[in-house]
Amino acid sequence: MPLVTARQLLDEAAKGSYGVGAFNVNDMEQIQAIMAAAEETKSPVIVQASRGARAFAEDRYLYHLMLAAAELHPNIPMALHQDHGNSFDTCKSAIELGFTSVMMDGSLKEDGKTPSTFEENIEVTRRVVEYAHPRGVSVEGEIGVLGGVEDGHGAGGSGLEHLTDPDQAVEFAERTGVDSLALAIGTSHGAYKFTKKPDGSVLKMDVLIAIHKRLPHTHLVMHGSSSVPKDLQDIVNKYGGKLKQTWGVPIEEIQLGIRHGVRKINVDTDCRLAITGAIRKVFAESPEKFDPRDYLKPAREAMKKVVAERMNEFGQAGHSGDYSPISLAEMAKGYQSGKLDTRPSLATSR
Ligand SMILES: [Zn+2]
Numbered sequence: 133m134p135l136v137t138a139r140q141l142l143d144e145a146a147k148g149s150y151g152v153g154a155f156n157v158n159d160m161e162q163i164q165a166i167m168a169a170a171e172e173t174k175s176p177v178i179v180q181a182s183r184g185a186r187a188f189a190e191d192r193y194l195y196h197l198m199l200a201a202a203e204l205h206p207n208i209p210m211a212l213h214q215d216h217g218n219s220f221d222t223c224k225s226a227i228e229l230g231f232t233s234v235m236m237d238g239s240l241k242e243d244g245k246t247p248s249t250f251e252e253n254i255e256v257t258r259r260v261v262e263y264a265h266p267r268g269v270s271v272e273g274e275i276g277v278l279g280g281v282e283d284g285h286g287a288g289g290s291g292l293e294h295l296t297d298p299d300q301a302v303e304f305a306e307r308t309g310v311d312s313l314a315l316a317i318g319t320s321h322g323a324y325k326f327t328k329k330p331d332g333s334v335l336k337m338d339v340l341i342a343i344h345k346r347l348p349h350t351h352l353v354m355h356g357s358s359s360v361p362k363d364l365q366d367i368v369n370k371y372g373g374k375l376k377q378t379w380g381v382p383i384e385e386i387q388l389g390i391r392h393g394v395r396k397i398n399v400d401t402d403c404r405l406a407i408t409g410a411i412r413k414v415f416a417e418s419p420e421k422f423d424p425r426d427y428l429k430p431a432r433e434a435m436k437k438v439v440a441e442r443m444n445e446f447g448q449a450g451h452s453g454d455y456s457p458i459s460l461a462e463m464a465k466g467y468q469s470g471k472l473d474t475r476p477s478l479a480t481s482r
Contacts, residue, residue, distance in 0.1 A: 152177065371413050
């Protein structure tokens with residue numbers, strides 16, 4: 133299937149009351165793992181690349197790998213999404229390359245570390261929306277600041293320091309017209325999210341629920357939402373790794389979010405752990421091996437397994453055949469006519 137926008141996938145997910153996993157990629161094996169999982173579970177899927185991934189893989193390689201995936205999986209609706217764009221130029225270059233969806237993370241300044249002001253965030257995000265929508269490309273914004281650092285991106289800290297304020301979320305949606313909105317509700321990027329199983333004191337699902345009530349047409353996004361399961365940590369450590377014990381976001385909390393407007397769930401750490409555990413196992417058990425396929429194949433299989441699990445848990449499994457693709461040109465018309473407008477003042481009167 134041609135690449136479609138994340139907006140189309142998320143609109144369909146809202147109709148069907150399920151969530152769509154957005155899995156990060158850096159190389160061919162990760163893309164193959166995701167597509168195999170999507171094929172097996174019949175899932176629509178968002179494949180996303182950070183700035184670090186685009187630099188690592190090189191833009192042209194990455195884009196052509198995604199075209200190959202689309203060609204080989206004609207029945208899977210898939211979007212190619214820029215994760216954490218740090219500036220207008222990063223988002224513009226992604227759109228020029230062929231990404232069908234971009235995140236403008238204006239919650240941080242262009243350095244990707246320093247929290248920005250509310251007005252700065254609105255300004256840069258609105259500029260990206262004004263560039264993207266006439267080209268049919270969807271835009272995710274972020275308000276509030278997540279904890280942790282991943283790929284050199286993040287403010288650090290616990291994730292509770294800059295929680296999203298519901299009033300600001302409504303004003304942000306109104307003044308930017310974003311398709312989807314990432315919220316800071318206590319989650320962090322990376323493996324070290326929580327020091328114990330999270331409860332309501334560190335994971336603020338009530339904030340998310342309050343925002344969904346006021347912004348029913350803006351798709352909500354959970355970042356830093358790997359579950360960091362103990363069995364994946366244990367495999368890494370059993371074969372020589374040194375991970376400190378840590379807790380991610382429990383699946384049941386994500387499922388609660390999905391019942392309250394969460395349509396996109398970002399998962400990266402779980403895939404990284406699955407790959408690393410599988411490679412460590414081969415190295416530890418068969419130190420005589422030196423053909424990269426001997427460890428990349430099990431690594432790819434381990435990632436496929438965790439992605440397929442998440443697809444079942446998020447509810448996107450079984451939905452790949454529900455709809456046909458909407459072209460970017462048609463999406464652009466929808467934005468122009470106001471049909472796709474999510475701004476609370478306009479969308480509620482639809
Ligand atoms: Zn993120």
